[in-house]
Amino acid sequence: xxxxxxxxxxxDRHAGPxxxxxxxxxxxxxxxxAAYGPPPYGGRELIGVAxxxxxxxxxxxxxxxxxxxTAVAEAGRRAVVVGNGAESEPASRKDxxxxxxxxxxxxxxxxxxxxxxxxxxxxxxxxxxxxxxxxLGSALAARAAAxxxxxxxxxxxxxxxxxxxxxxxxxxxINGGPALPRFKIPPVFQRxxxxxxxxxxxxxxxxxxxQIARYGASWFRAAGTPAEPGTMLATCWRADGxxxxxxxxxxxxxxxxxxxxxxxxxxxxxxxxxxxxxTSVRAATLPLANAGLRxxxxxxxxxxxxxLPHGRCGVAxxxxxxxxxxxxxxxxxxxxxxxxxxxxxxxxxxxxxxPRPRLRADLERWAGLxxxxxxxxxxxxxxxxxxSTLAIFGTELTAHARGECSATSHRPFLPVPAGVPASQADxx
Amino acid sequence: xSEQLRVNPTACTGHGLCAELLPERVILxxxxxxxxxxxxxxxxxxxxxxxxxxxxxxxxxxxxxxPGQPQSSRSARS
Amino acid sequence: xxGITASTALWYASRATGITSLVLLSAVVLLGIAVDRQGRxxxxxxxxxxxxxxxxxxxxxxxxAVHVVSAVADSYVSISLAxxxxxxxxxxxxxxxxxxxxxxxxxxxxxxxxxVRSRIPRRAWRAVHWLSYGLYPVAVVHSVGSSTDxxxxxxxAVTVFCVAxxxxxxxxxxRSSLRAVPRSGRVATALGETAGGxxxxxxxxxxxxxxxxxx
Numbered sequence: 001x002x003x004x005x006x007x008x009x010x011x012d013r014h015a016g017p018x019x020x021x022x023x024x025x026x027x028x029x030x031x032x033x034a035a036y037g038p039p040p041y042g043g044r045e046l047i048g049v050a051x052x053x054x055x056x057x058x059x060x061x062x063x064x065x066x067x068x069x070t071a072v073a074e075a076g077r078r079a080v081v082v083g084n085g086a087e088s089e090p091a092s093r094k095d096x097x098x099x100x101x102x103x104x105x106x107x108x109x110x111x112x113x114x115x116x117x118x119x120x121x122x123x124x125x126x127x128x129x130x131x132x133x134x135x136l137g138s139a140l141a142a143r144a145a146a147x148x149x150x151x152x153x154x155x156x157x158x159x160x161x162x163x164x165x166x167x168x169x170x171x172x173x174i175n176g177g178p179a180l181p182r183f184k185i186p187p188v189f190q191r192x193x194x195x196x197x198x199x200x201x202x203x204x205x206x207x208x209x210x211q212i213a214r215y216g217a218s219w220f221r222a223a224g225t226p227a228e229p230g231t232m233l234a235t236c237w238r239a240d241g242x243x244x245x246x247x248x249x250x251x252x253x254x255x256x257x258x259x260x261x262x263x264x265x266x267x268x269x270x271x272x273x274x275x276x277x278x279t280s281v282r283a284a285t286l287p288l289a290n291a292g293l294r295x296x297x298x299x300x301x302x303x304x305x306x307x308l309p310h311g312r313c314g315v316a317x318x319x320x321x322x323x324x325x326x327x328x329x330x331x332x333x334x335x336x337x338x339x340x341x342x343x344x345x346x347x348x349x350x351x352x353x354x355p356r357p358r359l360r361a362d363l364e365r366w367a368g369l370x371x372x373x374x375x376x377x378x379x380x381x382x383x384x385x386x387x388s389t390l391a392i393f394g395t396e397l398t399a400h401a402r403g404e405c406s407a408t409s410h411r412p413f414l415p416v417p418a419g420v421p422a423s424q425a426d427x428x
Numbered sequence: 429x430s431e432q433l434r435v436n437p438t439a440c441t442g443h444g445l446c447a448e449l450l451p452e453r454v455i456l457x458x459x460x461x462x463x464x465x466x467x468x469x470x471x472x473x474x475x476x477x478x479x480x481x482x483x484x485x486x487x488x489x490x491x492x493x494x495p496g497q498p499q500s501s502r503s504a505r506s
Numbered sequence: 507x508x509g510i511t512a513s514t515a516l517w518y519a520s521r522a523t524g525i526t527s528l529v530l531l532s533a534v535v536l537l538g539i540a541v542d543r544q545g546r547x548x549x550x551x552x553x554x555x556x557x558x559x560x561x562x563x564x565x566x567x568x569x570x571a572v573h574v575v576s577a578v579a580d581s582y583v584s585i586s587l588a589x590x591x592x593x594x595x596x597x598x599x600x601x602x603x604x605x606x607x608x609x610x611x612x613x614x615x616x617x618x619x620x621x622v623r624s625r626i627p628r629r630a631w632r633a634v635h636w637l638s639y640g641l642y643p644v645a646v647v648h649s650v651g652s653s654t655d656x657x658x659x660x661x662x663a664v665t666v667f668c669v670a671x672x673x674x675x676x677x678x679x680x681r682s683s684l685r686a687v688p689r690s691g692r693v694a695t696a697l698g699e700t701a702g703g704x705x706x707x708x709x710x711x712x713x714x715x716x717x718x719x720x721x
Contacts, residue, residue: 183436185490331692333437334461338696345700369457375438420697424690439628443544445553483556485541487628 020223022231023207024101024247029142032104038148039108040213044073046116050209053217054229059084059165059202060274060302062290065209068199071189073117075197081117081151082174082193083110085126085203086158088165089272090324090415092304094233095203096129097245102207103139107153109206112213114151117199122151124203125170127158159427160417162273162328166376167200168192169330178427180330181376202302204233224250228289228300237306237414239265250300251289258307260284267308267392269414271301273321274381277314277392283307297388306414313407315351315396318389320416322347325382327420336379339370343386353403363390430468432492433477437461439488446489449480516580521653523573525661528649530566532668534559535642539675543682560620567617574610605648612641642672 027035051066072079083106087095099106107124114122124140126132136155143149156174158164164179171192173179192198201209208230212220221229228250236244236257246257254268255261260283268283270276276298278286286292290300308314326344331337346363349355367386370379390397399405421427433453435446442460452473453465469477469491481489537559540547547555574590585603589596591611594604619626619634646669655661687695 183438185434185436185492326697327693329693331689331696334440334442334459335437335457337692338459338461341693341696341700344697369459369463373437373461373463375436420694422691422694424688427690441544443541443552445556448551448553482624483553485556487623487631 020231020249021247022211022223023098023105023204023233024245026101027104029104029139029146032102033146036105036108036214038146039111039210041112041115041150042213044116044118046112046209046213047073049212049217053212053220055205055208055212055220056228057202058204058208058232058302059087060272062300065201065205068189068201069113069116072197072199075190077197078121079117079119079197079199080121080123080193081110081114081119081199081201082123082125082170083107083203083206084165084167084170084200085124086165086170087302088127088158088162089302089304090162090417091237091306092235092272092302093243094235094245094303096127096132098204098207098233099126099132099136103136104143105207105210106203107139107143107149108210108213109201109203109208110153111149111151112210113199113201113206117197120151121193121196122153123156123174123193124153125156125158125165125174127160127164133157161421161427162325163330163376163378164427166378168376170200171198173428178424180332180427181378183375225289225291227291232288232300232303234288234303234305237304239263239307239309241309248288251287251292253284253287254305255284257288258283258305260307263307263309265307266310266312267314269304269306269308270298272304273325273385273414274377275299275301275304276384276388279392280307308413311408312413313396313405313410314389314393315400315405316407316410317412317414318385318393319344319348319351320412321414322382322386322389324416325378325385329378330376333374333379335370335373339366340379340382342366343370343382347386347389350397351400353401355401360390430470431474431477432466433464433469433480434490434492435462435464436488436490439486441486441488443485445483445485446480449483450476453477454480513580513582516576517582520573520576520580521655523569523576524649524653525656525664527566527569527573528645529664529668530562530569531642531645532672534563534566535638535672536675537562538638539679542679563617563620567613570610570613574606599652602648602651605644606652609641609645609648612637612644616641639676 025035047066047069050069051064055065056062057065057068072081085095085099085106087093110122110124114120124136126136133155140149140153140155158170158173159179161179163169163181164173166181167188168182168184169179171188172182174193188198188200190197192200208220224230231247231249234246234248234257236246238244238258240259240263248257254270258265258268260268260280265280267280268278270278270283270293276296278296278298282296286296288300288303288305293299308317323344326340329336329340343363343366346359346366350359350363363386367383371383372380374380396406433450440461442456444456444460444462446462447454447456450473453467453469454462457463477491481491537555541556541559544552545555546552547558550558577585578587578590583598585596585598589603589607591607593607593611594600596603615634616638619631623631646665650656650665656665
């Protein structure tokens with residue numbers, strides 16, 4: 001049975017022969033089994049291999065996968081594993097691409113993770129993109145017919161909310177409630193789905209785990225850097241308007257991924273809407289790796305990089321994004337609920353002519369009040385984006401204060417969904 | 429052993445008793461929500477801190493022995 | 507006047523502590539609503555309002571205990587200890603006393619959970635505490651039904667005053683609940699408020715903006 005896939009061209013110019021692509025090859029179950037065979041079940045020892053491989057989470061936090069697996073495996077009670085495919089960032093497409101293209105790598109990884117922590121209860125959590133739940137349902141049914149899976153996998157859909165992919169929000173949704181984050185005491189790996197110790201792992205991480213199980217730690221480390229081994233999926237928004245999900249070794253220059261020299265942009269956003277702006281010049285010198293990005297105040301995150309072309313208004317883009325971040329607050333924590341709307345309105349006012357003199361000071365004060373005072377990291381990430389906007393677009397903001405803007409097009413570049421969630425149903 | 433005062437921000441509704449009972453560790457922000465110092469609670473303030481935890485109308489405060497571990501025998505507060 | 511026996515003394519004690527308990531309970535409920543609504547009493551810090559609510563409730567427990575013990579000990583009518591805690595098993599006035607047992611049981615639940623409130627799940631404590639809104643009317647009906655004292659004269663006036671005050675506060679509390687913006691609407695409300703230009707200054711008051719409602 002062949003199903004429709006979004007096949008991608010091979011990207012093997014970034015690393016040595018035979019290394020890429022590791023994940024992004026379109027395969028239905030027959031092709032998958034022909035290429036890789038069934039999941040190589042091996043129990044808990046996979047955790048040790050993942051540790052040597054240095055696999056870190058590909059969902060944005062970059063937490064070592066082996067540590068998470070160990071914490072859940074040692075929790076002492078029957079655990080639950082969740083494959084988190086709800087990438088939630090409007091501009092990120094890599095998890096969706098992976099699930100469409102190579103679902104069986106993800107599902108292999110989910111099975112292997114379940115076995116490693118000693119459970120048969122698994123969930124796959126995804127946004128309800130048109131056709132995707134059905135596609136995954138078929139994939140699961142095909143695997144069941146072939147007797148491949150040892151853990152039972154339930155598909156759960158995530159609402160189209162920015163926070164829906166947050167670890168505790170995932171658990172809340174799977175428990176039947178809204179996808180709202182909760183306070184992390186006790187942490188999810190101790191008490192999650194149904195009160196059980198829960199492993200929440202990004203779907204790309206699970207796919208890498210499946211391949212590590214087959215080919216080993218040395219194979220995994222053959223790409224990337226010694227400190228940050230392996231390959232990753234990156235969503236690249238180029239200045240020419242193309243968007244591409246690329247599988248790349250970690251450490252490849254941003255300039256190469258975004259083709260910065262072909263069409264130099266005015267700025268580069270690294271890490272999505274909780275990320276950091278870089279100047280075009282700086283970005284051209286940096287790799288897609290934390291070792292290079294951290295000194296610039298940025299991080300790899302979930303591999304979302306965007307080059308803002310000249311002729312667009314970066315300030316307007318940022319105003320839209322910050323308003324979106326405020327709109328998507330869970331509204332549970334006083335500081336976030338009070339701070340983010342004020343910050344969003346403040347930045348919008350700062351983008352208009354003759355903002356009042358104390359506005360910058362107010363924005364800084366609100367940013368400081370909001371950081372680290374929520375149940376999740378939404379306020380922290382939003383403040384990071386705000387601060388880097390103020391730093392990188394300083395010249396443009398000064399021009400805006402005089403009533404000038406150098407943009408030639410006011411068409412939005414970064415995707416920002418419209419609408420304000422207004423009822424509980426919007427979070428289910 | 430030093431203790432840490434933590435607030436569950438989803439439970440907190442800004443009553444503000446904590447700032448009255450333990451001003452050495454808690455002040456209120458401009459919206460009425462507690463800003464809790466990361467400094468540990470010494471023995472001299474322990475009684476006041478315990479009272480803040482018990483008296484909070486929203487039961488939003490907790491004392492942890494080390495970062496992230498609640499003192500109560502239950503592992504969860506729902 | 508002859509005939510002031512120990513029994514009479516106990517009977518009077520029970521009736522007196524009964525009405526006092528009702529007045530105290532009324533004050534406790536009013537203070538509880540005040541705490542929930544983040545209200546202030548003139549000159550008192552917030553922790554004192556909470557403290558008064560708790561301390562009066564413990565004093566009320568003492569008065570209720572004396573009320574129950576004196577009623578049971580009194581030999582003029584036969585009320586067993588069991589009848590004080592198990593509803594409707596009394597041979598004397600089973601219905602009105604049964605209501606007393608119901609309110610005693612509810613009160614015990616509320617008090618005990620509140621004594622250990624920092625050790626039980628937050629939601630469990632809240633759920634039991636809500637029983638107070640049931641406890642109060644049952645206590646009132648028990649009081650008025652069991653005692654002809656309350657059915658006329660100044661004791662009736664006291665009772666009516668207490669009930670009216672609590673009923674008024676409860677209506678106020680209910681309206682606050684009905685008007686509260688649910689969590690899912692708080693962000694939209696906050697955005698509406700800030701779009702109206704309030705972003706300009708920080709709010710100095712302790713009332714959180716953006717409709718941080720209470721569940």
